[in-house]
Amino acid sequence: xxxxxxxxxxxxxxxxxxxxxxxxxxxxxxxxxxxxxxxxxxxxxxxxxxxxxxxxxxxxxxxxxxxxxxxxxxxxxxxxxxxxxxxxxxxxxxxxxxxxxxxxxxxxxxx
Amino acid sequence: xxxxxxxxxxxxxxxxxxxxxxxxxxxxxxxxxxxxxxxxxxxxxxxxxxxxxxxxxxxxxxxxxxxxxxxxxxxxxxxxxxxxxxxxxxxxxxxxxxxxxxxxxxxxxxxx
Numbered sequence: 001x002x003x004x005x006x007x008x009x010x011x012x013x014x015x016x017x018x019x020x021x022x023x024x025x026x027x028x029x030x031x032x033x034x035x036x037x038x039x040x041x042x043x044x045x046x047x048x049x050x051x052x053x054x055x056x057x058x059x060x061x062x063x064x065x066x067x068x069x070x071x072x073x074x075x076x077x078x079x080x081x082x083x084x085x086x087x088x089x090x091x092x093x094x095x096x097x098x099x100x101x102x103x104x105x106x107x108x109x110x111x
Numbered sequence: 112x113x114x115x116x117x118x119x120x121x122x123x124x125x126x127x128x129x130x131x132x133x134x135x136x137x138x139x140x141x142x143x144x145x146x147x148x149x150x151x152x153x154x155x156x157x158x159x160x161x162x163x164x165x166x167x168x169x170x171x172x173x174x175x176x177x178x179x180x181x182x183x184x185x186x187x188x189x190x191x192x193x194x195x196x197x198x199x200x201x202x203x204x205x206x207x208x209x210x211x212x213x214x215x216x217x218x219x220x221x222x223x
Binding site for chain 1: 142144151153154155156159161169201208211212215216217
């Protein structure tokens with residue numbers, strides 16, 4: 001089983017739509033969780049950390065279910081500028097060198 | 112404040128050639144990393160340096176060497192390039208190895 005699994009997409013959604021991405025991880029010892037955003041041919045950038053109680057940042061909501069080893073990202077009122085690949089990232093141990101990246105889910109927001 | 116910079120942006124090598132990818136950060140970060148990203152794969156850690164003067168292997172270190180030249184600079188060397196090393200290489204840095212990583216713009220390497 002892959003360590004971090006994501007639906008590769010692509011997800012093609014109209015502007016204003018709500019879209020949800022899911023991610024599962026295999027290592028139950030995983031300690032920290034993140035969503036990164038990567039634009040085409042650009043570097044990954046941190047979108048948000050994912051906390052156990054769930055957290056929100058504007059139109060973005062992240063949820064964590066440790067029992068099911070499942071992370072989600074919800075984007076409300078999609079904008080054209082949200083078009084990108086979203087990477088689910090899990091930190092297995094305490095050090096940042098122990099990040100495991102998913103392959104990413106591609107989102108295209110259509111006018 | 113440029114963040115993390117990488118040179119070159121693009122490179123084409125022939126099998127067996129050597130080259131060094133350069134990375135520098137101006138954020139006074141202690142930890143630095145080298146990743147590769149291949150189509151259909153997640154980013155994979157090649158080497159990292161938790162602090163100046165230390166380097167350690169990541170998930171895919173074979174065929175690579177690194178040098179932490181000083182706090183700012185962390186280079187990645189391919190001694191004898193192979194087609195399997197065709198990839199996009201990202202350098203990253205973080206304040207410590209517990210903090211968010213900031214990535215450079217990447218080097219697109221093709222080995223023929």
